[in-house]
Amino acid sequence: MVEGTEPMSERERILGRIREALKGRAPLPGHHGEVVENFAGPERETFSQWLPAVGNTKKAKFEAFAKASADLKTDFRHVADEATMIRELRSVAKEEGWIKVASHHTDLTDMACGKLGLPTLWTDGGYDVNEMESCDVGISVCDALVAQTGTIVLTSRTGGGRALSVLPPHHVVLAHSKQMVRDLPAAFALLKERFGDGFPSMMTLITGPSRTGDIERILVLGAHGPKKLTVLCHD
Amino acid sequence: MSSPVSQFKTDATAKAGDLRHRGLIQTALRKYEIVRDVRKGAFQDWEQARQSAAETKFFAINHLDTHLVEFAEKLEARGTKVHWASTASQAREIIGGIIKQKQAKSVVKSKAMTAEEIHLNPALEKLGFEVVESDLGEYIVQLREEAPYHIVFPAMHLTRAEISDLFHNKLGSPETHSPEELTMIARDALREKYITADIGITGANFAIAETGMISVTENEGNARLSAALPKTMISLLGIEKVLPKLEDLALFLPMLATAGAGQQITCYNTMYGGPRQADECDGPEEYHVVLLDNRRTELLADPEQRDALHCIRCGACLNVCPIFRNVGGHTYGTTYSGPIGSVITPHLRGLQDWKHLSNSSSLCGACTETCPVKIDLHHHLLHNRRNASAGKPSVLERLAYRIYAIAVNTPGFWGLGKRIGRLAYPFARFFSGTIYDPARAWTKTRDLPPMPGQSFKEWWKERNR
Numbered sequence A: 001m002v003e004g005t006e007p008m009s010e011r012e013r014i015l016g017r018i019r020e021a022l023k024g025r026a027p028l029p030g031h032h033g034e035v036v037e038n039f040a041g042p043e044r045e046t047f048s049q050w051l052p053a054v055g056n057t058k059k060a061k062f063e064a065f066a067k068a069s070a071d072l073k074t075d076f077r078h079v080a081d082e083a084t085m086i087r088e089l090r091s092v093a094k095e096e097g098w099i100k101v102a103s104h105h106t107d108l109t110d111m112a113c114g115k116l117g118l119p120t121l122w123t124d125g126g127y128d129v130n131e132m133e134s135c136d137v138g139i140s141v142c143d144a145l146v147a148q149t150g151t152i153v154l155t156s157r158t159g160g161g162r163a164l165s166v167l168p169p170h171h172v173v174l175a176h177s178k179q180m181v182r183d184l185p186a187a188f189a190l191l192k193e194r195f196g197d198g199f200p201s202m203m204t205l206i207t208g209p210s211r212t213g214d215i216e217r218i219l220v221l222g223a224h225g226p227k228k229l230t231v232l233c234h235d
Numbered sequence B: 001m002s003s004p005v006s007q008f009k010t011d012a013t014a015k016a017g018d019l020r021h022r023g024l025i026q027t028a029l030r031k032y033e034i035v036r037d038v039r040k041g042a043f044q045d046w047e048q049a050r051q052s053a054a055e056t057k058f059f060a061i062n063h064l065d066t067h068l069v070e071f072a073e074k075l076e077a078r079g080t081k082v083h084w085a086s087t088a089s090q091a092r093e094i095i096g097g098i099i100k101q102k103q104a105k106s107v108v109k110s111k112a113m114t115a116e117e118i119h120l121n122p123a124l125e126k127l128g129f130e131v132v133e134s135d136l137g138e139y140i141v142q143l144r145e146e147a148p149y150h151i152v153f154p155a156m157h158l159t160r161a162e163i164s165d166l167f168h169n170k171l172g173s174p175e176t177h178s179p180e181e182l183t184m185i186a187r188d189a190l191r192e193k194y195i196t197a198d199i200g201i202t203g204a205n206f207a208i209a210e211t212g213m214i215s216v217t218e219n220e221g222n223a224r225l226s227a228a229l230p231k232t233m234i235s236l237l238g239i240e241k242v243l244p245k246l247e248d249l250a251l252f253l254p255m256l257a258t259a260g261a262g263q264q265i266t267c268y269n270t271m272y273g274g275p276r277q278a279d280e281c282d283g284p285e286e287y288h289v290v291l292l293d294n295r296r297t298e299l300l301a302d303p304e305q306r307d308a309l310h311c312i313r314c315g316a317c318l319n320v321c322p323i324f325r326n327v328g329g330h331t332y333g334t335t336y337s338g339p340i341g342s343v344i345t346p347h348l349r350g351l352q353d354w355k356h357l358s359n360s361s362s363l364c365g366a367c368t369e370t371c372p373v374k375i376d377l378h379h380h381l382l383h384n385r386r387n388a389s390a391g392k393p394s395v396l397e398r399l400a401y402r403i404y405a406i407a408v409n410t411p412g413f414w415g416l417g418k419r420i421g422r423l424a425y426p427f428a429r430f431f432s433g434t435i436y437d438p439a440r441a442w443t444k445t446r447d448l449p450p451m452p453g454q455s456f457k458e459w460w461k462e463r464n465r
């Protein structure tokens, strides 16, 4: 069944049924059962106006991100410069007693991990999964921070692969304040602009540490992914 | 096996009287209502957001053929194998075939209602593969060998004590009533599975036509691990999941989270568009996407109810439904329960066998009002009722209405009935609800309202005197 021409014909059969079914016209939602001719799709420019409001100044964006982070239990620290960021990273490392870290090569992570001076597993070019599982933290950069929701955007190409940000028990994101975007529509516009001619195989929006409410709807952090999420952002 | 309708009646009666069940569901859903309202309130305009979401899905579904072709071609361009399955058994064969070909031993799966719909796990187990559910709630119900209770909260019908007992019996873990500790027991048990699994299976919340990606929404990180570590990844999704453009997610992700769980946005929203690429360091070597019809095209062919395919499976209509809250998720005996389940199951599994679900509704409209994509749910319940009785009319019901029509159109007849009613009422009270009562099905749980001493007509006459 899997090989050969059979799946092709199943494709044609399904598409044929769809085309046949669509000959009858359905009413447009919110139009009291009316069929609207030549409906050209939603007005996507308006989406921002319905979503939760965020100011457009740098201050407003950082306040929104900080508030969302507090709700989500993300440890968010906005610091003056790179040197302060490294100091913060080292103090987190000490507090948490990291022995081994995992990261990927970028100018920023190279420098930061160098300053930590701990054994480091680099994901670039492949790595051993069991070894990553034994790391105390995954340190990555990101593509954007979203003020509206306290979200981190990263991809398999730019964020050290698929597992780095989800397998170790702690995920630390190193970011620059220029990466802060206002809302979700802006984040998707940025992804399209950056990767439009060749998307990575995975893009993810991370909002807070891993969580579950599956037991009596009581919130527990660290279900399968990281129990802790730290975002260090410098100006 | 009993028929769906008699199973429904028996289970509904039992569950409606089960106070423990009621307490559990009411507490959980009250918590949900509070956070949902806060999140909805944060939107600048929730109603306009609903209209935009409804229009987006309308456009996606009413051009489903072009969107699916675009979706598949973009995926294939990045090295994904796209499979098309008309029926549940074809989908099971395709997935079973891939696993066999890979000579895989173990499979780790993240929550996918579509997989429940085609009964994937039992089929794979029959072929000799171990399938582990990785979502905590799904893992719990899998250990209990039962179906998910709710499409979003699979284990909401269980207390932590029950879960503790379950883990103790099945995993040998120490008893604990702490949700944290219970979660950690599952986390540890499943870690090993991710690392050793050969195959990862996921569902999808959305399929982005423009970029050829699926989008998976989850809180736990289990889907992300299932998509990162195993060598082969398979995603199973219904053909109705499409969204035309990538930026549509900017609206749908927060709406799904708000309506479904009262979250601003779910913890992980991840888009997958292919296997590991040349410039990437990890991810599956092979990626398969299975597109499932399974009678969705029949629903598509009904323009009146086509919007039921706009459903994003947020579960909001279940949460607000007074029927769901009384009879519980398992009583429906379907993969999709609550109002949306009552609307679509007759299309997916046969109208005459499943029409009772459309009848068991108070038609209060709470579902329609809450649905983030504005599906006209309670009217569709009426449409199903109409179609069911047109397809298989009840002779007795017709006769009863014919007699009633004569009675109400003949003043003498009506007056006589009124007088008999008044005389008979004192005696009827003794029979009402007993086995001698022909209307027992109705009266056994309801009081017979007293006959008023004066009718409206008599009152009107007196007033004008």
Ligand code: SF4
Pocket: B259, B310, B311, B312, B313, B314, B315, B316, B317, B318, B340, B367, B370, B371, B372, B373, B374, B375, B377
């Ligand atoms: S019908 Fe609407 S409310 Fe119900 S699950 Fe689907 S999208 Fe949610």
